[in-house]
Amino acid sequence: MGATQAVRASLKQAFTFRGRASRSEFWWWAPLNGVVALKAGQWAGSFLVFLVFLIPLLNASARQSRDGGYDPIWIGSGIAAVLIGLGIVIVGIAPSGGNPTVWPMVTGMCILTIGLLASLLVLISPSKPDPNPNEVPT
Template sequence: MGPVAALRSCLSKSFQWRGRAARAEFWWFFVIFYGGLIVTAIYTILSVESGDDVLWPPVVFLLGLFPASLAVMARRLHDKGLTTWLVLLGVVPFGQLALLILAVLPGDEGPNGYGDDPLGRAKPEGLTYGSSRVPLVRDND
């Protein structure tokens, strides 16, 4: 998934907290989100230094993309099989670092309780724990 497709997907799912988001969708959206935030902050700083009091661009930018950023984080957590309530870690000290680490980890292979795998991978046969696989043993009775 490229940056335009990720942005389009996240904006169309701004208020959809169900389902799963692949790492590419999440990271492309956040690169665009923080890049745009930096650009609007620089624009605001330069306009204030020139004598204009233009403080609305970052506010409009944040209000426009904040719901999409929360929703894509929730869907990214769902990709790991985790609950949406972990988004609240973002308001505690070092919680954003924990969310960043969770967002870096690969998602569950195959469907989980939150939906189908966004990468279309089939669930591996056997018992799994993380990336280790225990082969399925069948009785021939």
């Protein structure tokens, strides 16, 4: 599947959380989202563009995890760990008594790294053509 076919397939199923997404469908769609988000960051409506592209990206991530034989909850738990890690890092950066605290920052970075690795390992797993017990019937 080429780039244009993969992007078209992702756009057709942008709001359908059922089925599977091939690796090429996901890995062409995800960088395109990143490029659009970076370019949109140059103007005031960038957060709105981010939100518009976030749902299709999460959808493609869930379908890709199903294609690899995983439950999409692993993507959600990875995102939750990243958000918790970022929150702890921000708390660690905030000065308390004039000096930023180091341990919350280290803890936050560890949680953030674990969340990113968990999501990445699910997303790079090879396709499994077997019936997936986590797959929602179409």
